[in-house]
Amino acid sequence: MYLTIGKTFDLTAEKYPAKEAIYDVRRGIRLSYADWQKEVNKLANAFLEAGVKKGDRISTYLFNTIELATAYFASAKIGAVINPINFRLKAQEVAYILNDAKPSIVLFERALEPQISEIQSQFDQISFWFIDSEPPSYASSYHDNVKDTKNNLEEIEVTENDLYAIMYTSGTTGRPKGVLHRHRDMIEQNHVCIASKRLTKDDRGLVAAPMFHCAELHCCFLPRVQAGGSNVILHHFEPELVLQLIEEEKITVFFGAPTMWNMMLQEKIETYNLTSLRLGLYGAAPMAPALVKLCKEKLGTDLIQAYGMTEMGPAVTFLSEDEQLTKAGSAGKVCYGHELRIVKPNEDGPSEPDDILPPGQVGEIIVKGPCMMAGYFNMKEESEKALYKGWYHSGDLGYLDNDGFLYVADRVDDMIISGGENVYPREVEDILFEHSGVLDAAVLGQPHEKWGECVTAFIVRKDLNLTEEELEEFCKTSDKLAPYKRPRTYHFVDALPRTASGKIQKFLLREKLAEQPST
Numbered sequence: 001m002y003l004t005i006g007k008t009f010d011l012t013a014e015k016y017p018a019k020e021a022i023y024d025v026r027r028g029i030r031l032s033y034a035d036w037q038k039e040v041n042k043l044a045n046a047f048l049e050a051g052v053k054k055g056d057r058i059s060t061y062l063f064n065t066i067e068l069a070t071a072y073f074a075s076a077k078i079g080a081v082i083n084p085i086n087f088r089l090k091a092q093e094v095a096y097i098l099n100d101a102k103p104s105i106v107l108f109e110r111a112l113e114p115q116i117s118e119i120q121s122q123f124d125q126i127s128f129w130f131i132d133s134e135p136p137s138y139a140s141s142y143h144d145n146v147k148d149t150k151n152n153l154e155e156i157e158v159t160e161n162d163l164y165a166i167m168y169t170s171g172t173t174g175r176p177k178g179v180l181h182r183h184r185d186m187i188e189q190n191h192v193c194i195a196s197k198r199l200t201k202d203d204r205g206l207v208a209a210p211m212f213h214c215a216e217l218h219c220c221f222l223p224r225v226q227a228g229g230s231n232v233i234l235h236h237f238e239p240e241l242v243l244q245l246i247e248e249e250k251i252t253v254f255f256g257a258p259t260m261w262n263m264m265l266q267e268k269i270e271t272y273n274l275t276s277l278r279l280g281l282y283g284a285a286p287m288a289p290a291l292v293k294l295c296k297e298k299l300g301t302d303l304i305q306a307y308g309m310t311e312m313g314p315a316v317t318f319l320s321e322d323e324q325l326t327k328a329g330s331a332g333k334v335c336y337g338h339e340l341r342i343v344k345p346n347e348d349g350p351s352e353p354d355d356i357l358p359p360g361q362v363g364e365i366i367v368k369g370p371c372m373m374a375g376y377f378n379m380k381e382e383s384e385k386a387l388y389k390g391w392y393h394s395g396d397l398g399y400l401d402n403d404g405f406l407y408v409a410d411r412v413d414d415m416i417i418s419g420g421e422n423v424y425p426r427e428v429e430d431i432l433f434e435h436s437g438v439l440d441a442a443v444l445g446q447p448h449e450k451w452g453e454c455v456t457a458f459i460v461r462k463d464l465n466l467t468e469e470e471l472e473e474f475c476k477t478s479d480k481l482a483p484y485k486r487p488r489t490y491h492f493v494d495a496l497p498r499t500a501s502g503k504i505q506k507f508l509l510r511e512k513l514a515e516q517p518s519t
Contacts, residue, residue: 004158004183006077008190008226013037016201016228024066025245026235033228036070038151043074045149050105050127054079054156057103057166061085061094061112063235064211067131067142069221071107076183079158080104083166083178084212087111088499091118098123100178100378101166105129107142160184166377167214167310178377179310186218188370189313192335193223196318197253197279197304201228204276206251208234208242209260214314215283219306220255229253239263243272250276257502258287259440261295266439266462269298277301283308283315288433289328296324307331307408311392313371316340317406329430330405331398338369341391342400350388357399362409362424365398366391397424414506416445418453423485428455431481435474437463442496442504443487446513457487458509460495 003011013021017034024030031039047058058075060082062068068084075082083101085094094115098106103126108116110132120128120138128139135141164183168176193199205224209216211233224231232249234241237260245251254277256264261282280295283306295303302321308314317340319332334340342363344355357363368391375383386393397409409415409424416423425443432441440460445453459471468490475486491512497505 003187004076004160004162005164005186005222006073006158008187009040009073009076010037012225012228019201019228020230021225022066022069022230023232023249025233025241027066029066031066039070039146040073040077041151041153042146042149043070044077044153046146047074047078047080047105049149050145052078052080052104054158055081055163057081057083057101059083059085059098059101059103059106060212061087061106061108061116062131062212063087063109063111064207064233065109065131065235066233067107067109068211069231069233072217072222076164077153077158078156079162081163081166083168084217085168086212086499087210089115091115095119095122097168097176097178098126107131108139158183160187163374169310177379177382180374180377181313181371182374185313185371185373186222188337189218189315190223190226192315192337192371193219194227196306196315196320196335197223197281199223199227199229199253203227203229203252204232204250205229205253205255206232206234206242206245206249208237209255209257210236214310215257215306216255218313219283219315220253220281224253237263239267243267243269243274246277247273252276252278253281254279255281255283258282258291259498259502261287262291262439265291265294265298274299274301279304279321281306288430290430290434292324292328305332307406309392309394309396311373311386311394312338312367312369313373315371316367316369319405323405327403327405329407330401331408332406333404334367334406335369338367338371340365340367340400340406342366342398345397350385350393353389353391359400359402362397362399365394365396365406365408367394368392414444416443416453416455418445418448418451418455418484423455428457428481428485428487431475431478432457432459432471432487434478435466435471437461437466437470440496442506442509444506444509444513446489448488454488455485456489456491456513458491458493458496461492466492 013033021033021036022031058080060068105127107129129142130139131142160183165181166178168178280301280303303324305319306315308316316338317332317334342357343351345364351364428443429441432438439462442458446456448454497508
């Protein structure tokens with residue numbers, strides 16, 4: 001018998017009732033596990049009084065808040081299915097998800113009210129709950145709905161195989177898909193993450209990455225709750241405030257996408273006491289080896305990389321602290337209870353799981369394990385294709401070395417074929433990151449009359465005097481980059497379009513290129 005997420009929360013609250021469980025920095029609210037348990041139960045009762053039944057969806061359109069954290073466990077305890085929505089989505093993108101998920105209740109906040117205001121009239125069947133004061137006319141007050149409910153909850157039968165969440169994919173290639181996860185998936189993920197990061201009740205984690213995303217939620221926040229640790233919640237990522245909180249709150253564990261770590265490195269790190277930070281986790285997107293080394297040098301903390309995808313919970317591999325430099329560029333080894341293969345890509349359909357490639361040869365990454373999704377919501381054909389023969393077909397390209405370490409090359413859709421040669425954008429991006437004047441980089445293919453595609457780079461400059469000629473010379477003199485892999489054009493931009501998890505939305509860059517004539 002597996003635990004459920006709600007039962008896991010109650011067990012921690014019973015074991016560590018007086019321990020600080022959660023601190024919402026913006027609101028200045030600190031709660032012990034006993035007090036937070038009461039708030040979770042009150043919200044669960046409010047959902048029940050509003051008519052929410054087991055299996056109904058509850059959507060949240062929120063930044064990182066104590067209400068969001070409470071809603072995760074309140075939903076889980078009554079068998080409702082949580083649907084956290086990306087706070088960066090615009091009104092019609094949110095409407096698409098609400099039309100697909102069909103939630104009973106949507107929690108939202110003042111900063112996102114303009115988007116909800118634009119679309120709320122389309123959803124008469126949804127009850128909108130506003131978490132701040134003075135709700136708009138079409139919404140009710142979250143806190144008024146909760147304040148008079150009981151702080152104890154009658155037990156509702158929820159099993160490990162019941163659905164826990166619909167997590168929509170980040171939309172790096174187009175419309176998001178609703179990934180279905182069961183309670184048992186996340187309990188297994190908790191165990192993997194607790195063991196890999198050696199989490200204990202004494203850990204204090206800073207939640208600055210978005211909680212709607214599985215990298216923060218499932219690899220950090222939920223495992224810390226099960227371990228009895230504390231969570232300090234920051235409304236949204238601000239690099240200077242993150243460094244300040246690490247010092248003031250004695251943070252021991254912190255997760256950030258590579259772009260977040262990069263932004264922190266631009267601050268005056270030497271002015272902060274960061275000695276409490278024992279472990280930094282990065283993932284959701286690759287980190288260039290040059291950036292890994294810089295984090296180690298400037299922050300003085302151990303790093304662990306997690307690679308995975310929403311469909312797998314997300315973590316499927318870890319690169320541990322002692323492997324960061326010896327296996328720089330690797331995503332690590334497959335985590336406990338999971339299997340991973342590199343197989344020959346199939347252009348006509350899903351790759352065959354038994355068509356395994358030898359070490360060093362690039363192919364599609366396929367995985368299986370106890371955290372694998374139940375499927376995509378309302379997408380039977382897509383689910384069957386993604387879970388062909390019991391393996392999740394990631395669409396990522398990579399290879400295994402002779403020691404079994406995974407190296408992620410790129411997405412299948414992002415591979416560049418120039419003059420008949422395969423070019424993997426990530427290896428070019430890693431070289432560009434080694435230049436001291438480059439803050440951020442993205443590489444993709446641009447149609448070319450002669451070569452089919454040519455390598456094109458989008459660059460965010462750290463040094464505003466950086467020129468195309470300087471980068472061309474840098475790549476020419478690199479002993480790690482064959483001539484056919486060098487960018488032939490450079491585009492200097494103020495920022496790269498990224499998802500909230502840090503993944504570059506290359507389809508938006510392709511749209512920019514499509515507006516320009518090929519050369």
